Amino acid sequence: MAGKIAIVGGGISGLALAYYLARAEKKVTLYEASSEFGGLGSQFEFNGNYFEKFYHCMLPTDDSLLKLLSELKLEREVYWKESQFGYYHQGQIYPLNTASDLLKFKPLSFLGRLRLGASGIYTTLHSGKNLDRITFREWIIPVCGNETYQKFFRPLLAAKFGGAADGVPALWFWARFNREKGAKKEVKGYIRGGYRRIVAALSQACKARGATLLSDQPVSGVSAADNGALEVIVPEGSFIFDAVVATCPLPLLFDIVRDDKVAGGLEKYRSIDYAGVINTVIFLKEPLKLGYWTATPEEQLPFQGIVNLSALIDIDDLAGEYPVHLMYYCHRNSEQYRRNTESTRDEFSDAFVRHFLAGQSSKIKESFCFKAPFVEPLFSTGFLEQKPVFELLPGHFYLCTTPQVYPEVASWNSSIQLARELSRVIERA
Numbered sequence: 001m002a003g004k005i006a007i008v009g010g011g012i013s014g015l016a017l018a019y020y021l022a023r024a025e026k027k028v029t030l031y032e033a034s035s036e037f038g039g040l041g042s043q044f045e046f047n048g049n050y051f052e053k054f055y056h057c058m059l060p061t062d063d064s065l066l067k068l069l070s071e072l073k074l075e076r077e078v079y080w081k082e083s084q085f086g087y088y089h090q091g092q093i094y095p096l097n098t099a100s101d102l103l104k105f106k107p108l109s110f111l112g113r114l115r116l117g118a119s120g121i122y123t124t125l126h127s128g129k130n131l132d133r134i135t136f137r138e139w140i141i142p143v144c145g146n147e148t149y150q151k152f153f154r155p156l157l158a159a160k161f162g163g164a165a166d167g168v169p170a171l172w173f174w175a176r177f178n179r180e181k182g183a184k185k186e187v188k189g190y191i192r193g194g195y196r197r198i199v200a201a202l203s204q205a206c207k208a209r210g211a212t213l214l215s216d217q218p219v220s221g222v223s224a225a226d227n228g229a230l231e232v233i234v235p236e237g238s239f240i241f242d243a244v245v246a247t248c249p250l251p252l253l254f255d256i257v258r259d260d261k262v263a264g265g266l267e268k269y270r271s272i273d274y275a276g277v278i279n280t281v282i283f284l285k286e287p288l289k290l291g292y293w294t295a296t297p298e299e300q301l302p303f304q305g306i307v308n309l310s311a312l313i314d315i316d317d318l319a320g321e322y323p324v325h326l327m328y329y330c331h332r333n334s335e336q337y338r339r340n341t342e343s344t345r346d347e348f349s350d351a352f353v354r355h356f357l358a359g360q361s362s363k364i365k366e367s368f369c370f371k372a373p374f375v376e377p378l379f380s381t382g383f384l385e386q387k388p389v390f391e392l393l394p395g396h397f398y399l400c401t402t403p404q405v406y407p408e409v410a411s412w413n414s415s416i417q418l419a420r421e422l423s424r425v426i427e428r429a
């Protein structure tokens, strides 16, 4: 294929794809709607320093991400820390990291604890085969029992998928569990300087290979032009490309691609819906004495989990700040998502102060609230067959989006892996 390619979206999928295509000597122009690159991994400024709007970390099993970092000469900037998981239940935090923690895990009966341990072993040993057509609920209850499912697994799934929790395919859980527990010791990684450092290095590498990256350029239309080429409309004008790759969330793409010749292949993905997230970032005056990740699946709390970045990120990188993220996954049309950001931020902060800071609001420096409407698809059984293909209009219109990483977990690693696979497809076309 001749090499003039437009990429819609400058999150990690778009940037990684621009890098791989530019490396293969394609002429790439990337259009990003917002003023910055990085998508869900982008940052905000506080006290002259930058912090992620949504918490991000790496896992030792993130092979594609780590390989890319090595190509960008950033591998030495990654550091790893042992990470601790806790479970908040009736005013107490129960660590859940070792066999001994499991035996002392009071939210479950003793038998429930043993069955929870058995579910972990069962999931690790399973090959993953045939798990797409069965729900996690149907698959795991014979092993973990109803009590452990209802009191432990279901609240965790509901925290991410809401009412769709019981329909989540076993394959999704299996992939997630094995990604996180794949290493011998449970560690998580971060990069000195934060994820913006990856974005900066990747952008620079793209430009060095001749790619053009444009921010503040929302694509408002993609339609058919002569000889199979495609026209892309952005605020700067309309431009002709041999091929276009969309990396933005699918629901946004339906507003952009209205030309039947191009949109034909897209229509069957209209039913793919996404979970969104509300994330409140609280800056504390001193570090919180909690592990990296604490699940808070209790109805009286407005958030479903706490991510304590001081447990992962080096103090120098945090520039003396102690950020804690409180998240709530929900649909973009839900009441919670549509509430105004300030009242959500205050509600999260108040509950956090009451339950985790012994009522001392003076321990908080500042808090911010961010929302993202499209984080991960609401999966149902048989998603492997619904999963979007790369090529919508052969040789001309391609997709490189989060639903395609299934059953991998939506992450920078899986987006980079997908971008690498698609770049090979385009190179061969």
Ligand SMILES: Cc1cc2nc3c(=O)[nH]c(=O)nc-3n(C[C@H](O)[C@H](O)[C@H](O)COP(=O)(O)OP(=O)(O)OC[C@H]3O[C@@H](n4cnc5c(N)ncnc54)[C@H](O)[C@@H]3O)c2cc1C
Residues within 6 Å of the ligand: 008, 009, 010, 011, 012, 013, 014, 031, 032, 033, 034, 037, 038, 039, 040, 041, 054, 055, 056, 057, 058, 217, 218, 219, 220, 247, 248, 249, 252, 256, 277, 279, 327, 372, 375, 400, 401, 402, 410, 411, 412, 413, 415
């Ligand atoms: C709370 C939270 C925690 C997470 N934690 C982790 C983690 O610990 N580790 C990890 O690896 N991953 C994590 N992720 C997931 C990770 O952020 C995503 O999987 C990844 O960023 C998806 O990248 P993307 O480029 O496909 O999509 P996005 O990041 O959504 O990028 C899409 C881009 O397209 C742009 N766009 C949209 N419409 C248009 C248009 N019309 N024209 C031009 N541009 C457009 C958007 O502005 C955006 O920049 C987390 C996500 C969230 C929300």
